[in-house]
Amino acid sequence: MSRDTIEAIYRDRTPTSRQLFEEGRSVNAGAAKGAYFHAPYPLTLRRAEGCELxxxxxxxxxxxxxxxxxxxLGHNHPAILDAIQQQINDGIAMGSATGIETRMARLMCERVESLERVRFVNSGTEATLHAIRLARCISGKPKVAKFExxxxxxxxxxxxxxxxPLDDVGEASDPIAVPTAGGMxxxxxxxxxxxxYHxxxxxxxxxxxxxxxxxxxxLDPKAGIIPIQPEFMRRIREVTRDLGILLVFDEIVAFRQSAGGLQGNVRFDPDLTCFGKIIGGGFPVGAYGGRADIMDLVDNTEGAASVFQSGTHSGHAVAMAAGIATLETLTDDAYAHLNGLGQRLKRGLDTxxxxKGIVAQTVVTGSVFGIHFGIDKLENYRDFARADKALAQSMFLSLLNQGYFLxxxxxxCAISLPTGESHIDSLIAAISTAYDDANE
Ligand SMILES: Cc1ncc(COP(=O)(O)O)c(C=O)c1O
Structure with missing residues (x-):
């Protein structure tokens, strides 16, 4: 089946999505956030329940x-619905602390060994921005290192x-810094x-x-994208410590594997960690936290803080309620279920x-996963960039046509708690069909 045929089927199935997308663009620039857009137009969703949209x-x-x-936890998990309803009844946004942010902070500090204090913001972006400011302030040094x-x-x-673009990146052993966005x-x-990496x-x-x-x-462990080796991460910790450079770990996606996070599994202790995604239970949230001596730079309770950080909705009570419900529902059994499904998916996709003799790399980090076609190794960004993106896009549409939203x-991609083994097995079959469709 050609890409055109796959797209024609998609258009046939989704005329109202197309109409709403076109209408939206006249008033809502791009009609969708960057991450939602895909050709020819993204779906408009009406409702969600469990692991279904x-x-x-x-x-x-x-x-x-x-x-x-x-x-x-999937969609409309009763623990989250109850918690947010309770919080809405109590008050949505009251202009001062309510105590719920302390409960959430305590839960996180109890679970993640390297956390002595945390601070809540509204997104992962804010979390990394403020973690970097703290690092600059305490070290007195200006620059930031990140992985390609x-x-x-x-x-x-x-x-x-x-x-x-691979033409702009320079030597693999000495990558050039390339600005990614306009207007910087x-x-x-x-x-x-x-x-x-590696x-x-x-x-x-x-x-x-x-x-x-x-x-x-x-340090971003690239969950579900590039399998970053635990030993590599541990060595980065040692090297940064030896050189007197702070290590900020980005667990915004990876904080899904165990109560102690990916860092608990890998057994290393960053100076600061950034969180987002699951800790809001579906509401906008971010957090950064770590060593008390660093985090106390934002504590302005005893005079001016060295780093001013504020946000109207930071630590929003409804997001905190949803976050607490999420973390409390993620028991050891829940993590075992999610990670077990991740492993089942990896085995099934590899088999x-x-x-079929397909050259591809499957990456499963707990319950976050990805599959990258046309590459026989995946150790760094440059390997990842060589994967067949056009094939992945056609397969993505074919999967939508088959009723799978990746x-x-x-x-x-990610697995949620209500997902069962049969969903995983049928997803593997659907990916196989999508591969055939896109290669016919
Ligand atoms: C690893 C990582 N860090 C940071 C962010 C930014 O988080 P947000 O989109 O909440 O600003 C993302 C978003 O996908 C991410 O994947």
Whole structure:
């Protein structure tokens, strides 16, 4: 089946989505947030329940995107509905602390070993922005190092070398900093140092060269995108500690594997960690936290804080209620279920690829997953960038036609708690059909 045929089927099934998308563009720039858009137009969804979505044309989909990984309990989980209803009855936004943010902070500090204090914001982007400010303030150093291909949100310090064209990136062992977004401050990329994943020798050399100007290293474990080796992450911790550079760990997607987070599984202790996605239970939230001596720079209760940080809706009570319900529902059994489904999916996809002779890399990080076609290794951004993106886009549409909603690009998809083994098995069959469709 050609891409045109796959697209024609999609258009036939979703005329109301198309109409609403076109109407929306006249008043709502792009009619969808960046991450939602895909050609020819994105679905408009009407409702969701458990692990299922329904669009405005009445088509249903097994949800393997789960709102960019954040809906770990699926949709309309009773624990979340009860918690937010209770909070709405008590008061939605009351202009002062309510105590619920302390409950949420305590829950996180009890669970994640490296957390002594946390602070809530409204998104992952804000979390990384403020973590970097703290790192700059306490270290007195200006620059930030991040890995090539890592995404830490949309602000100037980190929107560098997120998805740079391979022609612009320079030597693999010494990547060039490439600004990713338009409208950034001029020369801002000169403040950001780019590191290659899984090349420890080069990382050590680059960090040593810049150690006196580096406030922190941002480390994104690329959950469901690139399988970053635990040993590599542990070595980054040691190297940064030896060089006197703070390590900021981005668990915004990865905080799905166990109560203690990915860092608990990998057994390493960053100085600061950024959170988002699941900790809001579907509501906008972010958090950053870590060592008390660093976090206390934002504590303004005893005079002016060294770092001013504020936000009208930070630590919003309804988001906190949903977050607490989420974390409390994620028992050891729940994590075992989610991680077990992730492993079942990995085995099934690997077997399917081997049986059909498909060259692909499957990445499963707990319950976050991706499948990248046409590459025989996946160790860093440059391998990832060589994957067959056009095939993934056609397969994504074919999967929608079959009733499966994945993340576009088939990267950073996610499994939710109401998902069962039969959903996983039928997803593997659907991916196999999508591959055949897109290659006919
Ligand atoms: C690893 C990572 N860090 C940071 C962010 C930014 O989070 P937000 O979209 O909430 O600003 C994202 C978003 O997808 C992410 O994947």
């Amino acid at each position: 329904e669009d405005v044309d009445g088509n249903t989909y097994a949800d393997f995107s789960n709102h960019h990984t954040s809906q770990v 291909g890592a995404y830490h949100g949309s602000h100037d310090a980190v929107e560098i070398s997120v998805a740079p 401050a001029p020369d801002v990329h000169e403040q950001t140092i780019i590191l290659p 090349d420890l020798e080069s990382v050590e050399r680059i960090l040593t060269r810049h150690k006196d100007e580096l406030a922190c290293v941002m 399917m690829c081997a049986d 993340a576009q690009g088939l990267s950073m």
